[in-house]
Amino acid sequence: MKKIIALLIITTFLACCNKDDNLEPAPPPISQLPPATQTGANTFGCLLDGEVFKPGITNNSYNCFYQLVDGEYYFNVSASNQKAGILKAIGIATEKKTISLGRTLNLLERISGNAYGTYYTGNSNTGTDDLMYTSQTQTGELKITKLDFTNNIVSGTFWYDVKDNQNVVHQIREGRFDMRFTQ
Template sequence: MLATLPAAFLKKASLLLLLPLLLSCEDSLDKLYPKAQPVQLPAETKTGANVLGCRLNGDVWEANNTATLTGKVLTPTAHHRNGLLRIDAFRRLQVTGPVTNIHFTVAGATKPGVYQLGAAERKSGGFAMLETASGQLEYATSAHQTGTLTITRLDTTGAHPVVAGRFELRAAPTQPTVPTADLPAHVQLTEGRFDIQLNR
């Protein structure tokens, strides 16, 4: 009986039968490779959400916080030992602009409070360093380009240690350079916030 049906009809019927299978494959691929969420400022939380973001010269900059297959988040990271706090973050692939990495180092960070960001040589307070792609250029806070890092939660002894807070700063190149659209004369970070599980 099938032999008497037109070939065009059989072709359409077989495609209709395959359609549910193809759609289920697409759903499976979406679960395996979910679509990237838009770049946005993370919410201001204090739960160890492993987020860091800000506005960099007005544009949203968000750290990559994708977990590995073992569940470990590679960035952002926060280390705290003997009052020395170091925060490192690497941007998401979807973020545009010159800065790829942001690093904070704060000495004497023993409790919530406002910590000044300035020159790296100071023995108290802290500083920030920002790197561009392939290490082309570094921007840093200094005695003239300053900022603040405000810690709103610092739990170093609990079952799930966390550091959370806000930051804002202005940084300039650490070496002489001719400003371009890709490498501006300075960078300004505003509306910065972070919420990171501490590594001790």
């Protein structure tokens, strides 16, 4: 009888154990972003609606240029990724506007003389897509933390909001990039 009671106690104890008890919790999303470096590491990342966004899967998953065209400067840094047929791309750009070290630019609507943010999503399974821009009401900021013309390195931080065609506001937060740019 003692053996049966001992066996029941052990069985009950083992049944109460959860194999997940020893697993560590997932790290917070912000810790999964690339570090905010200034070495030309070609990194890009942000939180998109609280989830980690980093480039990957697609060819040419990131791009950066700062070019003088007809006497005006154009800057662009963007990254894309694709999972399960859904392509997402996030970018920051200027049209006829210079960037400079330490300067914070307001991200507004996409017009000449402004800096702006973009968010694109396309679903190859359904054939739907949406290209969103910052605006006068959905704004953000870009701060240039390094601008090195000798080594063609630009680094910065950003955040912004955009509204999709269903009137859902998407939040891009904790953005950072450290890229080599073409001129």
